[in-house]
Amino acid sequence: MSDLKNDRLLRALRREPVDVTPVWIMRQAGRYLPEYRATRERAGDFLTLCQTPELACEVTLQPLRRFPLDAAILFSDILTIPDAMGLGLEFAEGEGPRFRHPVRSADAIARLGVPDPETELRYVMDAVRLIRRELAGTVPLIGFAGSPWTLATYMVEGGSSRDFTEIKRMLFDEPTLVHQLLDVVTRAIELYLRAQIAAGAQAVMVFDTWGGVLTPRDYREFSLAYMRRIVAELASKPDRPNVPIILFTKNGGAWIEAMAETGCDALGLDWTIDIGEARRRVGTHVALQGNMDPSVLYASPARIRTEVAAVLAAYGEGSGHVFNLGHGIHPQIDPEHVSACVDAVHELSVPYHR
Amino acid sequence: MSDLKNDRLLRALRREPVDVTPVWIMRQAGRYLPEYRATRERAGDFLTLCQTPELACEVTLQPLRRFPLDAAILFSDILTIPDAMGLGLEFAEGEGPRFRHPVRSADAIARLGVPDPETELRYVMDAVRLIRRELAGTVPLIGFAGSPWTLATYMVEGGSSRDFTEIKRMLFDEPTLVHQLLDVVTRAIELYLRAQIAAGAQAVMVFDTWGGVLTPRDYREFSLAYMRRIVAELASKPDRPNVPIILFTKNGGAWIEAMAETGCDALGLDWTIDIGEARRRVGTHVALQGNMDPSVLYASPARIRTEVAAVLAAYGEGSGHVFNLGHGIHPQIDPEHVSACVDAVHELSVPYHR
Numbered sequence: 001m002s003d004l005k006n007d008r009l010l011r012a013l014r015r016e017p018v019d020v021t022p023v024w025i026m027r028q029a030g031r032y033l034p035e036y037r038a039t040r041e042r043a044g045d046f047l048t049l050c051q052t053p054e055l056a057c058e059v060t061l062q063p064l065r066r067f068p069l070d071a072a073i074l075f076s077d078i079l080t081i082p083d084a085m086g087l088g089l090e091f092a093e094g095e096g097p098r099f100r101h102p103v104r105s106a107d108a109i110a111r112l113g114v115p116d117p118e119t120e121l122r123y124v125m126d127a128v129r130l131i132r133r134e135l136a137g138t139v140p141l142i143g144f145a146g147s148p149w150t151l152a153t154y155m156v157e158g159g160s161s162r163d164f165t166e167i168k169r170m171l172f173d174e175p176t177l178v179h180q181l182l183d184v185v186t187r188a189i190e191l192y193l194r195a196q197i198a199a200g201a202q203a204v205m206v207f208d209t210w211g212g213v214l215t216p217r218d219y220r221e222f223s224l225a226y227m228r229r230i231v232a233e234l235a236s237k238p239d240r241p242n243v244p245i246i247l248f249t250k251n252g253g254a255w256i257e258a259m260a261e262t263g264c265d266a267l268g269l270d271w272t273i274d275i276g277e278a279r280r281r282v283g284t285h286v287a288l289q290g291n292m293d294p295s296v297l298y299a300s301p302a303r304i305r306t307e308v309a310a311v312l313a314a315y316g317e318g319s320g321h322v323f324n325l326g327h328g329i330h331p332q333i334d335p336e337h338v339s340a341c342v343d344a345v346h347e348l349s350v351p352y353h354r
Numbered sequence: 355m356s357d358l359k360n361d362r363l364l365r366a367l368r369r370e371p372v373d374v375t376p377v378w379i380m381r382q383a384g385r386y387l388p389e390y391r392a393t394r395e396r397a398g399d400f401l402t403l404c405q406t407p408e409l410a411c412e413v414t415l416q417p418l419r420r421f422p423l424d425a426a427i428l429f430s431d432i433l434t435i436p437d438a439m440g441l442g443l444e445f446a447e448g449e450g451p452r453f454r455h456p457v458r459s460a461d462a463i464a465r466l467g468v469p470d471p472e473t474e475l476r477y478v479m480d481a482v483r484l485i486r487r488e489l490a491g492t493v494p495l496i497g498f499a500g501s502p503w504t505l506a507t508y509m510v511e512g513g514s515s516r517d518f519t520e521i522k523r524m525l526f527d528e529p530t531l532v533h534q535l536l537d538v539v540t541r542a543i544e545l546y547l548r549a550q551i552a553a554g555a556q557a558v559m560v561f562d563t564w565g566g567v568l569t570p571r572d573y574r575e576f577s578l579a580y581m582r583r584i585v586a587e588l589a590s591k592p593d594r595p596n597v598p599i600i601l602f603t604k605n606g607g608a609w610i611e612a613m614a615e616t617g618c619d620a621l622g623l624d625w626t627i628d629i630g631e632a633r634r635r636v637g638t639h640v641a642l643q644g645n646m647d648p649s650v651l652y653a654s655p656a657r658i659r660t661e662v663a664a665v666l667a668a669y670g671e672g673s674g675h676v677f678n679l680g681h682g683i684h685p686q687i688d689p690e691h692v693s694a695c696v697d698a699v700h701e702l703s704v705p706y707h708r
Contacts, residue, residue: 163648163649163684164649165649165652165684165686168647168649168650168652169649169652169653171649172649172650172652172653172654172657172661173652173653173654173657212626213626214626214647215625215626215628215647216626216627216628216631217628217664218647251605251626253608254607254608254626254627271569272566272567272568272569272570272605272608273570273608274569274570274571277570293522293568293569293572294517295517295518295519295522295523295525295526296522296526298519298522298523298526298527299523299526299527300526300527303526303527307526310571330517330519332519
């Protein structure tokens with residue numbers, strides 16, 4: 001960590017003093033950048049982009065060449081694990097992800113194995129190593145995985161879902177089966193994140209995109225319990241180089257106390273909660289990452305600056321805040337607006353760190 | 355009210371004693387019923403079904419013939435108002451609603467007029483009158499409207515939306531314009547609901563389907579403030595026959611205190627909040643409607659019964675609870691499962707009303 005030229009992100013995640021609030025942007029390597037679209041074009045399709053370490057490294061670094069961001073995040077997809085489990089991931093143009101072999105029976109679940117990260121997901125680990133080398137200590141690299149519940153929804157539904165019909169039917173009628181699925185997925189995620197850390201990830205984030213579609217009771221049982229296992233697993237190993245863990249449940253604002261109690265280092269917040277309120281509730285336990293409405297970036301640079309100021313003011317003085325959007329950046333955003341946002345965070349946060 | 359054979363709904367909405375917990379189901383007149391699909395087939399399309407009072411009345415009554423529900427709800431659509439404003443509503447088969455003339459400029463907003471309910475939306479009022487006559491005092495009839503913010507999202511986006519790009523851009527860069535739009539829509543909703551009440555609606559519900567995509571600050575300014583105006587308007591008229599008002603913001607669990615302070619009689623709750631917690635927070639001010647996960651109805655009747663019991667237990671003893679799902683019933687649900695749910699509510703709630 002002391003080798004990093006810019007260690008603001010790691011310091012903020014540990015609630016240690018920083019000079020200004022660090023900022024990165026979910027999906028910062030993405031379709032809003034013309035250079036990303038060009039590389040993706042060259043790759044041919046999204047999966048090839050993920051699976052070719054040189055290309056994944058290239059798109060990971062693209063936003064850092066444009067903006068003074070305080071972190072890189074591995075370019076990859078949360079569905080690499082189920083793909084490596086044999087479900088057959090496909091991305092049809094203009095549609096969401098699809099699995100050729102969804103998992104809907106006790107047999108199918110029993111057959112699932114835990115992929116070995118360094119062989120079956122080697123392309124991810126190679127990308128991590130390559131990115132770390134290319135970053136050359138400028139900013140830290142964030143690794144990530146989907147949450148067990150979130151991966152399970154895709155594995156059972158066979159893709160994106162609106163109502164989560166299949167997995168919820170299973171949850172209510174065959175909860176043991178869902179737990180069996182979550183168990184194997186959790187073990188896979190643990191190995192995967194440990195391998196990313198071993199390959200060079202300096203912080204990791206768990207994306208629980210769909211935990212918010214559960215009742216409070218079912219969230220605790222089917223999503224949070226398994227994220228807690230991951231946090232405990234990563235924290236328990238003596239060889240773990242003190243890598244901060246960020247948990248993010250979209251629409252999880254009601255449950256941040258329970259999330260903070262997992263022992264994670266930071267919580268990602270979407271934009272439906274006031275970050276000042278979140279800090280009062282859990283800020284003595286964890287750092288907070290977020291939480292500007294991604295749609296603010298459609299507005300004029302002047303308005304973006306006002307909104308950045310509002311989020312910084314809501315968090316208030318002191319460390320423990322990593323500025324981010326409350327969700328991934330939309331593909332139609334003008335890169336100039338991202339620039340206005342990142343600059344505003346650095347400029348306007350100075351008074352909060354005196 | 356004293357003329358009603360079954361006034362449980364109205365009593366529960368006023369937190370007066372009841373013998374058992376009343377129950378109705380959002381979208382109870384809908385695609386999960388074969389008789390609904392047959393009537394819709396006969397109508398030809400969804401809009402004709404809404405706009406033909408005899409057919410709207412027929413589908414409104416269908417679920418009451420099958421299940422001992424404690425309320426009827428007018429069969430209609432929240433987009434009737436913008437359609438009457440001249441936006442040209444269309445429902446393409448298998449897709450969501452579309453407006454031929456979305457509203458995206460100051461000029462377009464300035465041109466919007468407030469429809470006269472008894473002429474331009476007469477088909478709705480005729481349906482209300484017909485349904486009241488056919489119900490013959492068995493159960494109360496609930497009228498409804500979309501919230502100003504929710505209608506505005508459809509009017510600006512031109513249909514359903516994922517990211518609410520256009521209206522959010524307008525919200526951040528031209529907030530005055532959005533307020534102008536919300537003002538005219540609010541006046542239209544006020545007239546519309548008053549006309550429904552005059553025609554016979556015995557309770558009214560405001561569906562704020564998209565308030566939950568806003569930040570807490572923007573929710574107060576762009577959604578809640580206008581619902582508060584509607585509540586005040588309806589409550590202020592001496593001729594108002596004491597009709598309870600239910601507000602429902604999907605994903606609004608964090609804001610129920612502010613919603614309760616509008617002066618409404620009840621809050622609809624989705625399934626992402628524990629109804630017992632909601633009662634502790636606002637139950638001395640308002641009744642609560644909800645909040646079983648709609649996906650529970652995919653499960654076996656035995657499991658449905660267990661989940662009904664859990665919601666009833668979470669609310670606890672005494673009146674003030676109207677059982678419902680946390681969102682509209684899904685089209686694939688087996689009607690037998692609805693039957694199991696409704697019966698379970700009546701049977702299992704007896705001990706809570708001694």
